[in-house]
Amino acid sequence: MARNIENSIDERRRAKRFFNRVGLAFHVIDRRLGPEYRRALEVLSLPKEATVLDIGTGTGTLAAAFVERGHQVTGIDFAERLLERARRRVPSGDFRLMDLVEVEAMPAGSFDIVCLAYVLHGLSPELRSTTLHHAARLTRNGLLIFDYSCLGPWYVRLIEWIEGPYYRGFLARSMAEHLSAHQLTIEQSGETSSVGGWWWGKGKKEGEQGRGREGEKGGKVKGEG
Numbered sequence: 001m002a003r004n005i006e007n008s009i010d011e012r013r014r015a016k017r018f019f020n021r022v023g024l025a026f027h028v029i030d031r032r033l034g035p036e037y038r039r040a041l042e043v044l045s046l047p048k049e050a051t052v053l054d055i056g057t058g059t060g061t062l063a064a065a066f067v068e069r070g071h072q073v074t075g076i077d078f079a080e081r082l083l084e085r086a087r088r089r090v091p092s093g094d095f096r097l098m099d100l101v102e103v104e105a106m107p108a109g110s111f112d113i114v115c116l117a118y119v120l121h122g123l124s125p126e127l128r129s130t131t132l133h134h135a136a137r138l139t140r141n142g143l144l145i146f147d148y149s150c151l152g153p154w155y156v157r158l159i160e161w162i163e164g165p166y167y168r169g170f171l172a173r174s175m176a177e178h179l180s181a182h183q184l185t186i187e188q189s190g191e192t193s194s195v196g197g198w199w200w201g202k203g204k205k206e207g208e209q210g211r212g213r214e215g216e217k218g219g220k221v222k223g224e225g
């Protein structure tokens, strides 16, 4: 058990170094993801009074899209270099330097909407599960996830291989499967690019647990051997 915790701390330390080092690449990533995030928010049309927690906010690309629509946004991330840029881009955002395991200290139902944009695929199964558990606990209205839905081209696979070993394992299960383990079902979903999607999940209503899954869209794994 103690060994698991130590492994997980080492792994998060390595991931933090990785994200702080690749900060410049986020200029390119932001240009691509910004329009995708805006399109999904347009479709979802969430009430602008809804408060948002963006877990793993990075340089605040999704936070910026929410703020443009009038939302109040809190973003957390453990990579200080990325957060510096998020603060410059989105001055009205509340950006906190935090490891995502620290959300444990936040009271249940602290935010209307909780988001995880391209975070889950890079986490170990244990950390992914802890993160989804807390995301489900912290939201009053729903959980918005953006992530890969199938294996990307060689350069995406290369980047993900450098980031860590969890990308393929993440894709081996559909988003519905990832979420159902936390009593969340998918109410709405869409595609963002050829390799990504978004999913809007909500807690299962009482009596619905164990019924058939919704929103299998986006769970396909192309080209996995």
Ligand SMILES: C[S@@+](CC[C@H](N)C(=O)[O-])C[C@H]1O[C@@H](n2cnc3c(N)ncnc32)[C@H](O)[C@@H]1O
Binding pocket: 012, 015, 016, 019, 029, 033, 055, 056, 057, 058, 059, 060, 061, 062, 076, 077, 078, 079, 082, 098, 099, 100, 101, 116, 117, 118, 119, 122
């Ligand atoms: C691929 S980036 C996505 C950034 C942002 N959500 C976006 O869409 O542009 C993953 C983000 O998760 C953050 N992250 C990964 N593990 C984390 C952890 N344990 N605690 C806090 N942030 C973490 C990284 O620092 C990085 O900013």
